[in-house]
Amino acid sequence: MADLERQPHSPAPDSPGEPSAELAEAAARLRVLTGALMRRLRAAGEGSGVTLSQASVLSRLDRDGPATTVALARAERVRPQSMGATLAALEETGLVERSPHPSDRRQAIMSLTGEGRRQLADVRRTREGWIARALAERLDERERAVVVEALGLLSRLTEED
Amino acid sequence: MADLERQPHSPAPDSPGEPSAELAEAAARLRVLTGALMRRLRAAGEGSGVTLSQASVLSRLDRDGPATTVALARAERVRPQSMGATLAALEETGLVERSPHPSDRRQAIMSLTGEGRRQLADVRRTREGWIARALAERLDERERAVVVEALGLLSRLTEED
DNA sequence: TATTGTTATACTCTATAACTATA
DNA sequence: TATAGTTATAGAGTATAACAATA
Structure with a gap:
C-alpha cells in the first residue's frame, strides 16, 4: 500500500472567489470524517433491533415530547415521506404509538411507548456508548x-x- | 409544533460504568450532527454526475495517488466489495482507469483520468464548497x-x- | 388553496456470502 | 492456504411524484 508511486496533488486553484486551501482541506476532512462516523454509528447498532434513523426519532421524542410526522420530519431535516416510513416501522414494532390530534383530524401525534423507552435506553448504551x-x-x-x-x-x- | 405537551427527560442512569450525562449528551449531539452533515453533503452534490462515495474516492486518488481496490477500501474503511462497486461506476464513466500491477496479476491499480481530475475540481467547488x-x-x-x-x-x- | 399524511417507485450506500484467479 | 477481486443479493435510508383527506 505504501510502495505505489506518488502523484503530486492538483495545484491549488485559489482564484479570487475560491476558499483558501486550508478551508478546502478542512472541508475535505469533514466530509471524510462524516462518512466514517456514519459507518461507525451504523455498525455500533447492529442487531439492536432499531436502525439508526429509528434510534434518532426515539431520542427526539424523548427529548422534545410527542410530535406529528411533519414536525419530526422538520426537526430531523428529512422529507415527511421518509419520516413516515421510519415512524411506520417504529409503530409496527410497538416502540411508538399514535393518538389523534384533539382539533385537527389530519394530524396524528406520535409518542414513545414504555417499550420504546426501554429500547432507547439500550440505544444509548450501545450506539452512542462507544x-x-x-x-x-x-x-x-x-x-x-x-x-x-x-x-x-x-x-x-x-x-x- | 410548540404547543404540544412536554414530557420530562428520562432520568439519567449514571450508574458506575456509565458515561457521564454530559458525555452522553455530546454523543447524542454528534450522532444528530453526523446525520445532518451526511444529508447536506449528499444534497449539495446532486446532479453533479458523481455520488458522494465516488467523490470521496476521486479525492483520495488525487491525494494519495494510484491504488488497488483493497487499499482504497482500507483507506475509506469500507469492504472491498463496496469499493469494487464504487470503482466500477467510476470506471464506467471514465473518471478512473485500471492498469495491471507490474508483478501481481491479481491486482489492478486504479488511477484518475484527466476527466476524473476535471470532475474532482467540480466536486470541490460544489460539494465541499458549501x-x-x-x-x-x-x-x-x-x-x-x-x-x-x-x-x-x-x-x-x-x-x- | 394549503397542509397532513400515504402510496408507489427508484437510487445510493453498504453489507454478507459464495465464488474465481493468482500468489 | 491466503489474498485480490467479482457476482449476487439484501437492507437501510432517502428522495420525487402523485394522491386522498382535512383545514
Whole structure:
C-alpha cells in the first residue's frame, strides 16, 4: 500500500472567489470524517433491533415530547415521506404509538411507548456508548471541551438554510 | 409544533460504568450532527454526475495517488466489495482507469483520468464548497481553529479499531 | 388553496456470502 | 492456504411524484 508511486496533488486553484486551501482541506476532512462516523454509528447498532434513523426519532421524542410526522420530519431535516416510513416501522414494532390530534383530524401525534423507552435506553448504551466512552477515555479535559464547542459550531452551520 | 405537551427527560442512569450525562449528551449531539452533515453533503452534490462515495474516492486518488481496490477500501474503511462497486461506476464513466500491477496479476491499480481530475475540481467547488464557504463566512478565526482541532480529534477516535 | 399524511417507485450506500484467479 | 477481486443479493435510508383527506 505504501510502495505505489506518488502523484503530486492538483495545484491549488485559489482564484479570487475560491476558499483558501486550508478551508478546502478542512472541508475535505469533514466530509471524510462524516462518512466514517456514519459507518461507525451504523455498525455500533447492529442487531439492536432499531436502525439508526429509528434510534434518532426515539431520542427526539424523548427529548422534545410527542410530535406529528411533519414536525419530526422538520426537526430531523428529512422529507415527511421518509419520516413516515421510519415512524411506520417504529409503530409496527410497538416502540411508538399514535393518538389523534384533539382539533385537527389530519394530524396524528406520535409518542414513545414504555417499550420504546426501554429500547432507547439500550440505544444509548450501545450506539452512542462507544462515542461517549471514546470521548471519556481517549481525550483529555481540554480536548473534550474543544469537541463540544465544535459540535455547537458545526450544528449551527448545518441548521441554516 | 410548540404547543404540544412536554414530557420530562428520562432520568439519567449514571450508574458506575456509565458515561457521564454530559458525555452522553455530546454523543447524542454528534450522532444528530453526523446525520445532518451526511444529508447536506449528499444534497449539495446532486446532479453533479458523481455520488458522494465516488467523490470521496476521486479525492483520495488525487491525494494519495494510484491504488488497488483493497487499499482504497482500507483507506475509506469500507469492504472491498463496496469499493469494487464504487470503482466500477467510476470506471464506467471514465473518471478512473485500471492498469495491471507490474508483478501481481491479481491486482489492478486504479488511477484518475484527466476527466476524473476535471470532475474532482467540480466536486470541490460544489460539494465541499458549501462547507468551506460556511467556515469562512460564519465562523471567526478562533472558532475555525476550534473546528479544525476537533476534526483531528474526532478522526483519531474513528480511526482506531 | 394549503397542509397532513400515504402510496408507489427508484437510487445510493453498504453489507454478507459464495465464488474465481493468482500468489 | 491466503489474498485480490467479482457476482449476487439484501437492507437501510432517502428522495420525487402523485394522491386522498382535512383545514
